[in-house]
Amino acid sequence: xxxxxxxxxxxxxxxxxxxxxxxxxxxxxxxxxxxxxxxxxxxxxxxxxxxxxxxxxxxxxxxxxxxxxxxxxxxxxxxxxxxxxxxxxxxxxxxxxxxxxxxxxxxxxxxx
Amino acid sequence: xxxxxxxxxxxxxxxxxxxxxxxxxxxxxxxxxxxxxxxxxxxxxxxxxxxxxxxxxxxxxxxxxxxxxxxxxxxxxxxxxxxxxxxxxxxxxxxxxxxxxxxxxxxxxxxxxxxxxxx
Numbered sequence: 001x002x003x004x005x006x007x008x009x010x011x012x013x014x015x016x017x018x019x020x021x022x023x024x025x026x027x028x029x030x031x032x033x034x035x036x037x038x039x040x041x042x043x044x045x046x047x048x049x050x051x052x053x054x055x056x057x058x059x060x061x062x063x064x065x066x067x068x069x070x071x072x073x074x075x076x077x078x079x080x081x082x083x084x085x086x087x088x089x090x091x092x093x094x095x096x097x098x099x100x101x102x103x104x105x106x107x108x109x110x111x112x
Numbered sequence: 113x114x115x116x117x118x119x120x121x122x123x124x125x126x127x128x129x130x131x132x133x134x135x136x137x138x139x140x141x142x143x144x145x146x147x148x149x150x151x152x153x154x155x156x157x158x159x160x161x162x163x164x165x166x167x168x169x170x171x172x173x174x175x176x177x178x179x180x181x182x183x184x185x186x187x188x189x190x191x192x193x194x195x196x197x198x199x200x201x202x203x204x205x206x207x208x209x210x211x212x213x214x215x216x217x218x219x220x221x222x223x224x225x226x227x228x229x230x231x
Contacts, residue, residue, distance in 0.1 A: 033218050035219075041224075043157075045217070093157075101219065103157035104156060
């Protein structure tokens with residue numbers, strides 16, 4: 001079956017613009033995770049959903065970051081008023097059991 | 113909070129050699145999972161191998177095996193008969209068990225080791 005997909009794969013935004021990043025998890029996967037990966041670094045946890053419930057958002061770096069998963073499937077990560085330090089690869093992962101996550105290809109965000 | 117440390121930013125070996133990537137972690141939890149993920153250039157992260165902390169037996173997956181030393185909080189990855197396709201960033205990662213009472217949470221990753229397999 002299809003893996004985790006993310007769109008767009010690349011996004012260039014001017015500083016101050018809002019962006020929305022989409023994640024389509026593997027069908028049937030209950031859990032969904034967002035990570036931020038800065039250049040040359042390991043991914044850092046942002047937020048976690050179980051179905052439509054956002055159970056942990058402790059990793060979101062500021063209130064400009066917002067994530068939702070209204071129907072328990074597709075998720076959107078929104079960044080308002082983007083800043084240069086938001087430039088990174090944003091990874092989405094899904095799992096049907098918490099100890100094995102399958103990652104998407106990521107969205108590379110560049111803020112100019 | 114958990115931390116994961118990978119002390120080797122880059123390693124280079126010849127094809128067919130055996131290579132070991134090191135990883136140490138810090139946690140006060142007793143139930144957790146450890147992972148090694150591979151991230152090839154411009155390609156997505158894939159799981160290489162997984163270890164449950166309650167299992168004493170080291171996990172193996174074909175050419176990949178781990179040396180899990182719980183008391184020392186060490187989790188190294190050994191790649192045998194290395195191949196050109198093994199060239200990638202390798203990340204060690206930690207996750208609390210969702211059954212430990214703290215609920216599920218995300219993975220905590222190390223900074224990665226860039227492994228280069230030379231022909």
